[in-house]
Every structure is written in C-alpha cells, then in structure tokens.
Amino acid sequence: MQQSGFARIKSLRDQLSGSDKKIADYILDHANSVQGLTIKGLADAVDVSTATISRFVKRIGFSSFREFSLSLTAVMQPDNAFFGEIENNDDTNAIVNKVFKGGENALSTTFNLIPTESWDTVCAWIINARKLGFFGIGGSSIVALDGYHKFLRTPIDAEQHPDYDVQLMQAVRMRDTDVAIVVSHSGRNLDTLKITRQLKANNVKVIAITAYVNSTLAKLADLVLPSSAEEINIRSESMSSLLAQLAIIDSLFTLVGVHLGPDTLEIVDSIRQAIDHTRE
Numbered sequence: 001m002q003q004s005g006f007a008r009i010k011s012l013r014d015q016l017s018g019s020d021k022k023i024a025d026y027i028l029d030h031a032n033s034v035q036g037l038t039i040k041g042l043a044d045a046v047d048v049s050t051a052t053i054s055r056f057v058k059r060i061g062f063s064s065f066r067e068f069s070l071s072l073t074a075v076m077q078p079d080n081a082f083f084g085e086i087e088n089n090d091d092t093n094a095i096v097n098k099v100f101k102g103g104e105n106a107l108s109t110t111f112n113l114i115p116t117e118s119w120d121t122v123c124a125w126i127i128n129a130r131k132l133g134f135f136g137i138g139g140s141s142i143v144a145l146d147g148y149h150k151f152l153r154t155p156i157d158a159e160q161h162p163d164y165d166v167q168l169m170q171a172v173r174m175r176d177t178d179v180a181i182v183v184s185h186s187g188r189n190l191d192t193l194k195i196t197r198q199l200k201a202n203n204v205k206v207i208a209i210t211a212y213v214n215s216t217l218a219k220l221a222d223l224v225l226p227s228s229a230e231e232i233n234i235r236s237e238s239m240s241s242l243l244a245q246l247a248i249i250d251s252l253f254t255l256v257g258v259h260l261g262p263d264t265l266e267i268v269d270s271i272r273q274a275i276d277h278t279r280e
Contacts, residue, residue, distance in 0.1 A: 005060075010028065106241065145162065147249045
C-alpha cells in the first residue's frame with residue numbers, strides 16, 4: 001500500500017522550509033479540494049512554478065507528480081489512532097503487508113532526505129576522530145547500541161552505555177578531537193539534551209539522528225542526519241522510525257568500513273574467528 005501523501009507531508013512538515021513548506025501547508029489545509037488538481041493547478045493555487053511542485057514531490061519521496069497525486073486519494077487518519085492505517089476487515093496478510101510497507105516508506109523517505117555531502121562529512125569526522133561516542137535514552141538506546149556493536153568491527157575507538165548517568169560521565173570525558181552520535185526521535189528528551197549540551201561545552205562534534213530537524217537537539221548539533229517515518233499513530237512511530245535510524249547507522253558503518261578497507265577487514269576477520277569459538 002502506497003503511503004498517503006497527506007501522511008508523508010505531515011511527517012516531514014517540520015523538516016521543510018521556504019516554498020516546500022508553503023506547498024505542504026496548502027495541501028494539508030485544502031485536503032478535500034487538492035486531490036483533483038493537476039500539477040499546474042496546484043502550482044497556480046500555491047503561487048509557485050510547476051518545477052517547484054515537481055521538486056517538492058521528489059523531495060518528499062515520490063517519483064512523479066502522478067504518483068503523488070494518486071496517493072492523495074488515501075483518507076487522512078486521525079492523530080490519536082493507535083493502528084490508524086489498519087482497517088477492521090484487514091486479514092493477516094494485509095496487516096503484515098502494511099507494516100512492511102510502512103518500513104519501506106520510512107527507509108525511502110529517509111534516503112531522499114540526506115544529501116551525499118552530509119554522508120561524506122560525517123564519514124570524514126568519524127575516521128579522523130580520537131573517539132566515537134554513541135548516545136541515546138530509552139528506545140533510542142537501541143540505535144546507539146547497534147552503532148557501538150557495528151563500529152567494534154572497525155579500527156574506530158567507540159563507546160556506548162545504556163545508563164544515563166554513565167552517558168553523562170562519558171560526555172564529560174570527551175573532547176574536541178572526538179565525535180558523538182546522539183539519537184533521539186523527538187529531539188526533545190531532557191536527558192539527551194543535557195548530555196548534548198555537555199558535549200558541546202567540550203567542543204565535541206555532535207551528529208544528531210532525529211526525525212525533527214527543528215528540534216532543540218537538531219539546533220545544538222553540528223550536523224543532522226534526519227530520519228523519517230509516517231507519524232500517524234504510535235505503532236508506526238515505534239517501528240518505522242527505528243528502522244530508518246538503524247539504516248542510517250548501518251550506512252555510516254559501511255561507509256567508514258569501506259574507507260578504512262584492509263584495517264576493517266582484519267578486525268572483522270579476528271572478531272569472526274573469536275566468535276566462531278563460542279559456537280558449537
């Protein structure tokens with residue numbers, strides 16, 4: 001099932017600016033009338049060019065205006081729906097299919113949100129860092145742990161701990177030659193922000209992984225890798241956002257691993273041999 005254009009815009013609205021935000025607001029404010037508009041009709045209504053509409057559509061993850069227009073036929077779900085995209089008559093296959101499609105949509109939208117320059121910059125920072133720290137509270141600690149677990153397979157000196165107090169102590173010990181990856185879906189968790197402010201006080205480069213580029217965390221960070229998910233209900237938030245953030249971590253690990261080449265391969269082989277001895 002194609003993700004609703006309305007839901008996609010709602011999930012990305014805080015990450016848009018300028019003409020893109022103007023287009024998004026018009027579509028959300030005119031949900032009933034916008035569905036039948038052509039690309040020229042929408043451009044005239046918003047007072048922008050058709051090229052601007054086309055770029056907007058691709059920026060939010062659709063391949064063409066036609067695909068986007070067809071997605072607008074989906075009904076907007078209420079904000080308080082726990083399983084808003086699941087219908088009462090859906091069978092097992094339909095429900096599982098929607099769950100998987102939600103994950104696919106989160107991954108494709110996140111991919112389109114992050115420019116190549118951001119990947120290159122973060123990769124260079126990590127490779128040249130004295131130490132790489134992963135930070136996250138609650139559900140975000142899962143992503144931080146996954147990052148730590150992966151980067152143990154590289155020559156990078158990485159650290160992570162699930163306890164908040166320990167994370168704060170780690171932040172105190174980091175310095176300007178280090179890099180920190182801070183994960184928070186909302187970008188508003190108070191404990192996460194305290195850790196981030198400590199990192200910034202130590203002049204540590206901070207990379208934020210968050211779904212909200214206008215959040216406090218994003219504003220504190222030196223660079224943001226935005227994750228996206230269809231935020232129309234609790235279930236999709238907990239699943240799709242996590243998938244997108246894990247994909248970001250996996251991409252960083254792969255980029256760094258490729259750049260470091262033989263050194264990474266040597267560590268991976270050594271770890272594999274050590275783990276093999278623990279298996280029957």
